[in-house]
Amino acid sequence: MYELDAAVTHAINGLAGHSAALDLLMIWISSIGVPLMVLAVAVQWWRGPDRLHIRHVLVAAGFSFLLGLGINQLVLLLIHRARPYDGGITNLLIERSADFSFPSDHATATFAIAAAFLVHGSRRAGLAFLAAACLVTFSRIYIGTHYASDVLGGALTGVFAALIVRAVYREGSRADRLITSIL
Structure with a gap:
């Protein structure tokens, strides 16, 4: 499995x-x-016009984002995967990162947002965010900072976080009414 992961990563980074211009664009997107x-x-x-529902989705996206990144920090305590450039798999286009490679925080954050919109019924915005998430995660492999499986793991963490938030943070609940009435 590692060979496939390394091959896909190397192909994208290649x-x-x-x-x-494309290198600068990918660095900028990343x-x-x-x-x-x-x-x-x-x-x-x-x-x-449906401001309270939209606000609920926005808050859920924020909670999903934070929960996903929190889960990543727990994973990083257990898994210490070196970056692909340290293994000679990729050529790095940006500065080296001080933390471990798996899972990708960028993938977690972007997919948590996209998934939150999708699981709360905001299909159009969710698909737009999903396209953006795919572009951001592709850029992370392109610039050489992540393996393909790092972004896949991050994406799964983001989706998992959004599903947890969907199950716990209920629209119309007392907490939801309090938060969505701000401003």
């Missing part, structure tokens, strides 16, 4: 270095993708 997605979630707070 696209790097042929176009300076660095700004998560903050842009968080901003895209936050600016919707005052949107639309």
